[in-house]
Amino acid sequence: xxxxxxxxxxAAASGQVAALTGRLIGANAAHMVANATILPPGSDLAxxxxxxxxxxxxMAHQAAAAMGNFELASSSYGVGESGVxxxxxxxxxxxxxxxxxxx
Numbered sequence: 001x002x003x004x005x006x007x008x009x010x011a012a013a014s015g016q017v018a019a020l021t022g023r024l025i026g027a028n029a030a031h032m033v034a035n036a037t038i039l040p041p042g043s044d045l046a047x048x049x050x051x052x053x054x055x056x057x058x059m060a061h062q063a064a065a066a067m068g069n070f071e072l073a074s075s076s077y078g079v080g081e082s083g084v085x086x087x088x089x090x091x092x093x094x095x096x097x098x099x100x101x102x103x
Contacts, residue, residue, distance in 0.1 A: 007083040007084070007090070010079055010082050014077070021073045021076060024069055024072065031058070031061075031065075034058075035054075035055060038051050038054050038055050039051060
């Protein structure tokens with residue numbers, strides 16, 4: 001298996017991951033609003049406890065989703081930095097080769 005790594009491909013991948021992260025953050029925001037609207041259907045103790053339990057589960061999910069979104073955004077940034085690093089390394093290699101009389 002051959003892996004072709006180019007700065008342009010890494011920049012494109014970084015942009016795609018950033019776009020995915022944005023969509024996930026938007027979806028999680030919509031779910032947070034829906035979670036806030038959970039109300040008990042009645043005033044009995046079981047209904048109130050069930051609604052509270054559902055809201056707590058929703059908040060726990062939102063916390064986990066926020067951590068996942070942060071990690072995804074960090075990976076997008078890391079892929080972008082890798083592209084810049086590859087481009088810088090290529091530039092230095094060309095400069096070294098040219099300085100040695102290779103061109």
